[in-house]
Amino acid sequence: MRKRYSLALIVILVVALALSAGFSHQSKAKAQDEFVFGLILVGPHDDNGWSEAHYNGGLYVEQHVEGAKMVWIDKVNPADSPELTMDLVVEDLVSQGAKLIIATSDDFKADITAVAPNYPDITFLHVSGDGVWSGEAPDNMGNLFGQMQYGKAIAGCAAALKTETGKIAYLGPLVNDETRLFANSAYLGAKYCYENYRGMDPATLQFTVNWIGFWFNIPGVTLDPTEVANAFFNDGNDVVLSGIDTTEATVVAGQRSAEGERVFSLGYDYVDTCTEAPSVCLGVPYYNWGPSYVTEVTAVKDGTWTRSFDWLEPDWTDINNPDTSIVGFAKGEALSEEESATLDTFIAALGAGAKGEEGGINLFTGPINYQDGSTYLADGEAATPEQIWYMPQLLESMIGESTAESQ
Secondary structure (H helix, E strand, O other): OHHHHHHHHHHHHHHHHHHHHHHHHHHHHHHOOOOOEEOOOOOOOOOHHHHHHHHHHHHHHHHHHOOEEEEOOOOOOOOOOOOOOOOHHHHHHHHHHHHEEEEEOOHHHHHHHHHHOOOOEEEEEEEEEHHHHHHOOOOOEEEEEEEEEHHHHHHHHHHHOOOOOEEEEEEOOOOEEEEEEHHHHHHHHHHHHHHHHOOOOHHHOOOEEEEEOOOOOOOOOOOOOHHHHHHHHHOOOOEEEEEOOHHHHHHHHHHHOOOOOOOEEOOOEEOOHHHHOOHHHHEEEOOOOOOHHHHHHHHHHOOOOOOOOEEEEEEEOOOOOOOOOOEEEEEOOOOOHHHHHHHHHHHHHHHHHOOOOOOOOOOOOOOOEOOOEEEEEOHHHHHHHHHHOOOOOOOOEEEEOOOOOOO
C-alpha cells in the first residue's frame, strides 16, 4: 500500500512539475512576445483634440499588432505638470519596458532631441519635428507627420462656401513654421473656393488670424480661446476655424447659434470634434495616427526600423479610410448638400494636383507674396517641400501677426 502511495505521489509531483514548467514557459514566451511602446502627450489623453487622436492611435496599435502594449503619460506641459522634465518622463516609460517612445508635440522638440542619445537602445519618434531633415536628430530618433496643409485647405474651402459676411477667422495656437503653414493653407483654400466656386472677388475676402500663445488655454499665460472666439464673432466673422488642440471655437459657435446668430465653426485634430455642437460644425480636418504607428511599432519590434523623416500625404483614394489615411476631413452636418458636393470636387482636385494629374489644383503655386509684400513664389513657380514646411510669414492680404513678438 505504501509503495503504491509513493508511486502515486511521484506521478502527482511529476505532473505538477510538468505543468509548472509549461506555465513558466508560457509566461516567458508571453514576456518575449510583448512589445511595450510609450506615448508622451502634451495635453489630456481625453481632450477631444490633438492628444486624444494620438491616444486613439496607440489603442489602434494594440488592436493590430500582436503583443503590443501602450504605456503613456499625458499633460506634459508647463501648466499641468511644471515639475516634469523630459528626463523624468522618458525614465518612467523606459522603466515600464518601453522600447519605442513617441513624443507627440512640436513643443517637445528640443527636450526629446537632448534626451534620446542617453538611451541608445531605445527608439524615439518625434511627431511634427524635422530633426532628421535638418540633421539635428540623433541616430535613434525619427520623425513622423501628416500633410495637414491639405486638411486645412479643405477646411478653408468649407468656410468660404458657407460665409455670408465674407469674414473668416482663424483661432491659432503659438506661432511657428507649422502653425503659419496651416493658417496659410486655410487661407489659400478659402481664397480659391471663394473665387472659383462662389464667383466672388477674392480681394473682398477678409481672413483674420489671432494666436493665443500655446496649443491650448493656460490661464494667466495664454489668451483665453473662448474670449478670442467670441471677439471674432463680435467683429462680424461668421465662420471661425480652429487651429488649437481643444474645442472652444466649436463650443462658442454652438452657444451663439443657440441665441439666434448665424455662425459656424471648423474644428481641428480630432475626428469627433463636431459632436460638441453638430448644428454649427462644418467639419474637422483630423489626424489618424493608428496606421502609421502600426508601421513604426512593427518595424521596431521586428528589428527593421531605420531613421527617416516621414511627412505623409492623405490616401487620396479615400482620405477618410481609417486603415490607410493619416489625414482626413470629417464633414459636419452644417454643410448643405450643395456645399458638400462642391467640397468633394475640391478634394478630388487637390488629390489630382498632389499626384501631378491634369486638372489638379496646387494651391502653392505663384504668384504668391508674403504679408510684407516680398515674393514667396514667383508667377508659375510651384513650392518645394522645404518652401511649404518652412514659412516665415503669413501671406499677403491675411490679417494678423506673423511672429510671436507682437502677440
